[in-house]
Amino acid sequence: MSLLSAGNRRDFLKLTAAGTLLGSGFTNRVSAAESCAPENLSQINVSHYLLRNVRLEEGFIRKQDVITATRTGLYDIEINGASVAGIHSPGFSSPLPAWDAGGHILLPATRDMHIHLDKTFYGEGWRAPLPRKSVIDMIHQEEQILPELVPTSEGRAEKLIGLLQSKGSTEARSHCNIDPISQLQGLAHLQQAIAHHRQDFSAKIVAFPQHGLLRAHVEGMMRGAMKMGADYVGGLDPTNVDGAMEKSLDTMFSIALDFAAPIDIHLHETEPHGVAAIRYMLKTVRDNPQLKGKVTISHAFALGTLSGKELDAMIEELKEQQFSIATTVPIGRVIMPLPQLRAAGIPVWSGTDTIADHWQPFGSGSMLEKANVYSQLYRGPDEYSLSRALGIATNEILPLNSQGEQQWPKAQDPATMMLVAASCSAEAVAHVAPVMATFHQGKQVFGALAKI
Secondary structure (H helix, E strand, O other): EEEHHHHHHHHHHHHHHHHHHHHHHHHOOOOOOHHOOOOOEEOOOOEEEEEEEEEEEEEEEEEEEEEEEEEEEEEEEEEOOEEEEEEEEEOOOOOOEEEOOOEEEEEEEEEEEEOOOOOOOOOOOOOOOOOOOOOHHHHHHHOOOOHHHHHHHHHHHHHHHHHHHHHOOOEEEEEEEEEOOOOEEEEEEEHHHHHHHOOOEEEEEEEOOOOOOOOOOOOOHHHHHHHHEEEEEEEOOOOOOOOHHHHHHHHHHHHHHOOOOOOEEEOOOOOOOOOOOOOHHHHHHHHOOEEEHOOEEEHHHHHHHHHHHHHHHHHHHHHHHOEEEEOOOOOOOOOOOOOHHHOOOEEEEEOOOOOOOOOOOOOOOOOHHHHHHHHHOOOOOOOOHHHOOOOHHHHOOOOOOOOEEEOOOOOOOOOOOOOOOOOHHHHHHHOOOOEEEEEEEOOOEEEEEEEE
């Protein structure tokens, strides 16, 4: 909890109570409550403007060398185009049009680094997944569902983008099915949905052989997807799905090398297949230095089966070859060594994965929620740990560095950010606080603020 005076805290709580209506809409980028709000509530429609009464983190409060709170202050933030143009004292004299941030905390926008925008039930009402027994069972189910989903996937992807924006995310890495049923149609639809939002949302696409690269015989389609502009080469469980670990991974790497593209592979397999696959990928990167720093392992559950020196050696090798890990912060039998990976300097990115589709119905679109789950799983309820947990949702962009020095925002930083109904980042994570407004490169893409 941040250190606020009694008066400031009362004012903050009043603002929060009044503002929660603005952040409560789940499906609409502007909720029904906002449409009935006072006339001076609006979205910012100019490129050079002021945000007044913005709360920024200034440093940690310590008591006997223990971090107990976060010091914050109110500022006026000048935005010009895509960047922060200046950080001014409150009441800064300026002729620029201004909107009231209401004392809410300004945080970096979140990034969803593992999601499937191309296939979702979202926006079509409640629909629970069917029972399943295995990944192959789920693939069979998907083969039956895709003919229904693919023709309308563009519109549903746009609705999902709107949901992410309402939760504070303006950037995503989206996997897109490349399979015998979708072929390249789903990719074309996803590219069109993203193109419609090129001014307010940024997304990279992973060509993803969901039904197996070898099993579904889609190497040619995968190459076609890369020619169409997919950004990453994907892969899937080379042993459990494709039944030939080395051949599956060699095929994936071959496509990546031919297109000079990075890789993002789904690896759900645990010991021994998953560990063997990771070791084979590490060897392949050592033998092909041009792949160094270009491989992301999504899920990577096999890492949760290692411990002690074996885990330490694996982490050191992942760091040496500059691998990154994308995680949903899973709750289950396998506890991932995410803190150890982060401590070693390996990029650990989080994502919501699937939202309201036939795989699972639990996704909310909130990356603050992922940071919250991380804090609970790894026992980080204190002010410092909660503030650090935010990093898995923002690609480690944080208002304060580990020493408590203010590092964000600075003048000339990208104005990609969110106003959150909390007093500091620790509270935002602990309470999964409502997002009041989201900005992408200076453009407000969600929420309504009072014009001053």
